[in-house]
Amino acid sequence: MPALKEAARDAGNPERSEVRRMPALKGKAIVGQSGGPTAVINASMVGVAEEVKKHPEIQALYGTVHGVEGLMKEELIDLSAETAEALQLLKRTPSAALGSCRHKLKAEDYERILKILQAHNIRYFFYIGGNDSADTSRKIELAAKQAGYEMRVVGIPKTVDNDLAFTDHCPGYGSVARFNAIATRDAGRDTEAIGVVDNVKIIETMGRNTGWITASTALAKEAPDDAPHLIYLPERPLVVERFLADVKRVFDRLGYCVITVCEGLKDEKGETLVASQRAVDVDAFGHKQLGGVADFLCDQIATNLRVKARFDKPGTIQRMSMLAVSEVDLAEAYMAGRAAVRHAAEGVTGQMVTLVREPGPAYKCTTGLARLEDVANAEKPVPDEFINEEGNFVTEAYLEYARPLIGGPLPPYGRLTGKRVPERL
Amino acid sequence: MPALKEAARDAGNPERSEVRRMPALKGKAIVGQSGGPTAVINASMVGVAEEVKKHPEIQALYGTVHGVEGLMKEELIDLSAETAEALQLLKRTPSAALGSCRHKLKAEDYERILKILQAHNIRYFFYIGGNDSADTSRKIELAAKQAGYEMRVVGIPKTVDNDLAFTDHCPGYGSVARFNAIATRDAGRDTEAIGVVDNVKIIETMGRNTGWITASTALAKEAPDDAPHLIYLPERPLVVERFLADVKRVFDRLGYCVITVCEGLKDEKGETLVASQRAVDVDAFGHKQLGGVADFLCDQIATNLRVKARFDKPGTIQRMSMLAVSEVDLAEAYMAGRAAVRHAAEGVTGQMVTLVREPGPAYKCTTGLARLEDVANAEKPVPDEFINEEGNFVTEAYLEYARPLIGGPLPPYGRLTGKRVPERL
Numbered sequence: 062m063p064a065l066k067e068a069a070r071d072a073g074n075p076e077r078s079e080v081r082r083m084p085a086l087k088g089k090a091i092v093g094q095s096g097g098p099t100a101v102i103n104a105s106m107v108g109v110a111e112e113v114k115k116h117p118e119i120q121a122l123y124g125t126v127h128g129v130e131g132l133m134k135e136e137l138i139d140l141s142a143e144t145a146e147a148l149q150l151l152k153r154t155p156s157a158a159l160g161s162c163r164h165k166l167k168a169e170d171y172e173r174i175l176k177i178l179q180a181h182n183i184r185y186f187f188y189i190g191g192n193d194s195a196d197t198s199r200k201i202e203l204a205a206k207q208a209g210y211e212m213r214v215v216g217i218p219k220t221v222d223n224d225l226a227f228t229d230h231c232p233g234y235g236s237v238a239r240f241n242a243i244a245t246r247d248a249g250r251d252t253e254a255i256g257v258v259d260n261v262k263i264i265e266t267m268g269r270n271t272g273w274i275t276a277s278t279a280l281a282k283e284a285p286d287d288a289p290h291l292i293y294l295p296e297r298p299l300v301v302e303r304f305l306a307d308v309k310r311v312f313d314r315l316g317y318c319v320i321t322v323c324e325g326l327k328d329e330k331g332e333t334l335v336a337s338q339r340a341v342d343v344d345a346f347g348h349k350q351l352g353g354v355a356d357f358l359c360d361q362i363a364t365n366l367r368v369k370a371r372f373d374k375p376g377t378i379q380r381m382s383m384l385a386v387s388e389v390d391l392a393e394a395y396m397a398g399r400a401a402v403r404h405a406a407e408g409v410t411g412q413m414v415t416l417v418r419e420p421g422p423a424y425k426c427t428t429g430l431a432r433l434e435d436v437a438n439a440e441k442p443v444p445d446e447f448i449n450e451e452g453n454f455v456t457e458a459y460l461e462y463a464r465p466l467i468g469g470p471l472p473p474y475g476r477l478t479g480k481r482v483p484e485r486l
Numbered sequence: 487m488p489a490l491k492e493a494a495r496d497a498g499n500p501e502r503s504e505v506r507r508m509p510a511l512k513g514k515a516i517v518g519q520s521g522g523p524t525a526v527i528n529a530s531m532v533g534v535a536e537e538v539k540k541h542p543e544i545q546a547l548y549g550t551v552h553g554v555e556g557l558m559k560e561e562l563i564d565l566s567a568e569t570a571e572a573l574q575l576l577k578r579t580p581s582a583a584l585g586s587c588r589h590k591l592k593a594e595d596y597e598r599i600l601k602i603l604q605a606h607n608i609r610y611f612f613y614i615g616g617n618d619s620a621d622t623s624r625k626i627e628l629a630a631k632q633a634g635y636e637m638r639v640v641g642i643p644k645t646v647d648n649d650l651a652f653t654d655h656c657p658g659y660g661s662v663a664r665f666n667a668i669a670t671r672d673a674g675r676d677t678e679a680i681g682v683v684d685n686v687k688i689i690e691t692m693g694r695n696t697g698w699i700t701a702s703t704a705l706a707k708e709a710p711d712d713a714p715h716l717i718y719l720p721e722r723p724l725v726v727e728r729f730l731a732d733v734k735r736v737f738d739r740l741g742y743c744v745i746t747v748c749e750g751l752k753d754e755k756g757e758t759l760v761a762s763q764r765a766v767d768v769d770a771f772g773h774k775q776l777g778g779v780a781d782f783l784c785d786q787i788a789t790n791l792r793v794k795a796r797f798d799k800p801g802t803i804q805r806m807s808m809l810a811v812s813e814v815d816l817a818e819a820y821m822a823g824r825a826a827v828r829h830a831a832e833g834v835t836g837q838m839v840t841l842v843r844e845p846g847p848a849y850k851c852t853t854g855l856a857r858l859e860d861v862a863n864a865e866k867p868v869p870d871e872f873i874n875e876e877g878n879f880v881t882e883a884y885l886e887y888a889r890p891l892i893g894g895p896l897p898p899y900g901r902l903t904g905k906r907v908p909e910r911l
Contacts, residue, residue, distance in 0.1 A: 151901075376673075
């Protein structure tokens with residue numbers, strides 16, 4: 062994605078010399094976590110906490126409990142009181158230790174938040190999250206500016222969905238990708254062994270609007286006939302007839318088939334393939350809900366191809382698994398947290414830290430900056446060059462993009478050489 | 487379970503001195519894998535392969551591809567040709583490297599199988615699996631006996647379901663338990679962080695008839711309010727009204743709730759709570775299938791309690807995860823494979839290796855033997871003393887039983903001490 066990378070770099074390097082001239086701003090800092098927890102969001106928080114200690118003008122670091130929801134209620138904790146050992150352990154603890162939220166603030170909320178920040182002399186605001194969080198941060202910055210209150214607001218990216226623009230990739234993605242690659246390889250080995258009876262396996266991954274997570278299952282494939290055999294992303298409409306023909310082709314050849322699908326698959330009209338009709342979800346009483354995408358597709362396979370199909374839906378397990386953490390992802394999440402503080406100390410505000418992939422044959426990642434406003438209003442789908450023509454797999458270009466992010470090869474598995482014994486009967 | 491342990495021990499020690507007197511039986515050995523693959527079934531196969539090398543009267547070890555299904559077709563491979571390095575790697579590779587099956591032999595099949603075994607001068611038959619495999623092995627032994635063909639048949643236990651009688655536990659269980667404990671702890675941390683919006687989480691585990699796997703999620707709990715908050719096993723009927731009252735009680739107190747359920751939950755009539763009505767599953771065309779247990783219960787919660795409920799269904803991932811392998815389980819699976827060969831070399835036949843928990847404060851496991859016929863006809867449910875009175879959790883006795891099996895404590899996670907900042911507004 063050279064275009065995106067350029068953008069990230071342009072946004073990322075406002076003339077450093079200029080921001081360096083900003084005078085040191087004395088006051089406290091606050092950090093919050095927002096959106097779906099991940100394996101590495103705590104690493105970003107620890108990065109903030111450790112970097113803050115290197116900047117004497119930042120007098121203390123507070124944490125806001127459950128993001129802006131706690132901030133509204135002035136539920137703050139003193140992160141400066143945490144020991145270095147506690148922080149080290151938290152760095153490798155999944156979930157959001159501060160508590161998270163998915164709270165959309167109302168216009169009047171910003172006024173109250175600003176009052177609370179002012180009351181505690183908070184001059185540095187760090188918010189770890191996705192584009193909704195970027196939007197919240199941007200509006201908090203705006204409120205401060207309008208009130209003439211000097212405060213530096215820097216966002217830290219976090220989303221397993223990997224759908225933020227202006228950054229090469231997002232902290233959280235490498236680990237969810239590693240988990241799903243391993244889970245798909247395991248499901249593949251399983252189906253290979255027992256596919257004689259359990260013929261088709263579907264793995265439903267997260268990813269409401271974009272297929273980045275589903276795409277990562279391709280990293281399971283070590284040999285041409287390995288799982289996954291088919292991958293479906295929401296960037297392409299799912300046509301059931303074509304899907305069934307794809308499955309039949311693989312099944313007829315191998316005797317089994319492993320498919321990975323995104324929970325957010327869309328049909329030809331762009332509608333979610335299987336919309337929840339649950340009372341609480343649609344805010345109206347109703348009908349028995351239909352189950353998920355994988356369930357629906359298993360049913361299609363069973364009914365139309367008359368072969369057994371089962372699904373795995375790792376759900377939140379995939380984004381929380383510290384067992385499958387990508388060490389690259391963990392290190393970058395931590396780096397992003399530290400970079401946010403460093404930039405803010407230098408005078409940066411209204412920006413989100415980005416991850417920048419350096420050119421060259423070896424993978425190297427540094428940080429840049431992008432405007433919170435730009436990040437808030439963009440969503441990055443899996444680009445065309447990462448999806449094959451048939452819309453049922455990813456391309457080599459995607460694999461090249463994703464491979465370094467999962468932190469090294471998958472743990473090695475063996476195979477029998479399987480020297481055949483000559484028949485005697 | 488002292489009663490079971492006694493039984494295992496009685497069955498396990500037929501007068502050793504007597505079997506030792508059997509003359510060495512020259513010939514080849516064969517090993518097969520059957521039923522659902524696990525993280526450690528290859529370790530048992532490697533145990534067989536390595537022990538065979540110590541017995542010169544066993545001239546070679548063959549593997550049967552896809553269990554008895556391959557045996558019927560004389561699809562055999564030469565395991566003696568595998569290198570020591572290849573076996574070492576396979577020991578830590580999940581799934582069934584030989585291929586597995588769920589094949590019920592017909593009466594006439596045994597005759598053909600016997601002919602094939604005789605043609606290759608196979609005198610040792612090892613079959614790794616659950617009670618169906620014990621039944622198959624028993625019948626193969628009977629066929630050999632009736633034909634006056636001397637062959638020693640020894641079963642090796644394998645099932646994540648942990649439902650075999652006459653053995654303290656089953657290879658495969660410790661690892662699926664470790665996976666589910668970690669996954670449930672992760673889901674708990676996730677729900678704790680984001681439960682303000684994603685209120686209820688249900689994890690659906692495997693276990694068609696028994697609740698052993700679901701029970702193991704209790705090992706996630708490190709503090710009283712940790713997940714799981716409720717556990718439902720098929721050993722107790724699920725009464726939806728009571729279930730909803732349980733969930734409401736937890737939710738009202740904590741603001742979120744993590745529940746683990748078995749895929750095979752039954753209603754008060756003993757019927758599967760959510761039976762599949764899929765064409766291919768019920769062998770008749772029909773209706774949209776209903777989804778699984780967790781899906782159904784999420785819907786009940788959403789509709790009746792009007793709170794959001796989501797489910798994770800790790801499916802085959804749970805039984806295949808080498809990331810969460812229990813080192814105790816792996817070592818015991820290997821030990822069971824070796825013990826089978828040792829016993830057969832001594833003259834044992836018609837028996838399955840069992841795992842025997844030695845008395846004493848420290849966990850120690852040895853092997854014993856149980857008659858294949860007895861194993862084939864029994865299923866071990868979770869006993870009453872392992873389930874609480876309300877039928878919505880396990881007891882301390884279960885935790886004591888299960889804790890040593892998962893191979894040490896879960897990886898340590900941190901928590902913020904969370905020193906509260908005094909309010910200023």
